[in-house]
Amino acid sequence: MEILGNERHKIFHGDALEVLRTEIMDNSVDLIFADPPYNIGKNFIGHKDKWSTEDDYLNWCYKWLDLCIQKLKSNGSFYVMTATQFMPFFDIYLRKRIKILSRIAWYYDSSGVQAKKYYGSMYEPILFCVKDTDNYTFNTDAILVEAKTGAKRKLIDYRKAIPTVYNSEKVPGNVWEFARVRYRMDEYENHPTQKPIALLERIIKASSKEGDVVMDPFSGTFTTCFVAKELARNTIGIELQNEYVKIGLRRMQLANEFNGEKLHKEIRTFETEKLATAYNLKLFEEPNGKYFHSKH
Ligand SMILES: C[S@@+](CC[C@H](N)C(=O)[O-])C[C@H]1O[C@@H](n2cnc3c(N)ncnc32)[C@H](O)[C@@H]1O
Secondary structure, eight states: EEEOOOOSSEESOHHHHHHHHHSSSSSSSSEEEEOOSSSOOOTTTTTTOOOSSSHHHHHHHHHHHHHHHHHHEEEEEEEEEOOTOOOOOOHHTTTSSSSEEEEEEEEEEOOSSSOSSSOOOEEEOOOOOOOSSSSOOOOOOOOOOEEETTTTOOOEEESSSSOOEOOOOEEOOSSEEEEOOOSSSSTSSSTTTOOOHHHHHHHHHHHHTTOOOOSSSOOOTTTTHHHHHHHTTTEEEEEEEHHHHHHHHHHTOOOSSSTTEEOOOOOHHHHHHHHHHTTEEEEEEEEEEEEEEEOO
């Protein structure tokens, strides 16, 4: 295990269970966002996201779920994700230990190939939990969205003692539509399950304040810590894989190099092509990708 970053933005390069057990104080974190491997066979740089049995996966999850609750302050908030088929187990486990306030569906349209003989999955579930329903941060004004019905049609609410126009803004409901991160988007990083900035913005703005501590035990591309830093929160990120820690250090501008290696964002194929055209360079296909070879 290795500790990187600085006092306000810590990156733990290691196993989440070990770091949570040994490095993070109990009752010290204001907001936790946990987006673990889903046990669906994604490839995290050769590390297969697949346990021998579902019970093995769930028993592993129960350990870090307990630790997250332990690390959360008494007025803290906990958001947790997993695959749709495992979320019912998380829900049943967590409701005895913490208060689940919202069961959120992050919905997205998918441009990929759709299931033909069953209904394809178009959402991922998120649980929003708090330790104390009488004392937790929820910054309503920071996350208001446009109210699409009454106000837009300029309707008057006659149920009120003094009839008034409908509010033009409201707190979002529990179905959230955000585009998935695609290859051509600016925020794209080379990771199979990167979460969108917009999703984390809503969560962090709603459930923390400037100066609070935001923790993500399975950081991946460090979306949570990146957004939290932009929003002047302190951050703790934990990640097992070297390659993803490098993304975190660069994305959060915590280092320009790591173990002597310069950190830079991977150039995508379409960017290589654009550059080649701009500089009149010839492209050659190599097994490890495209690169510039010589002038035309
Ligand atoms: C679903 S991804 C998180 C993606 C992240 N939310 C993002 O926006 O990029 C899960 C991450 O957990 C990491 N991981 C898997 N097992 C871990 C463990 N035991 N401790 C710490 N990180 C782990 C994987 O390498 C992967 O990057």
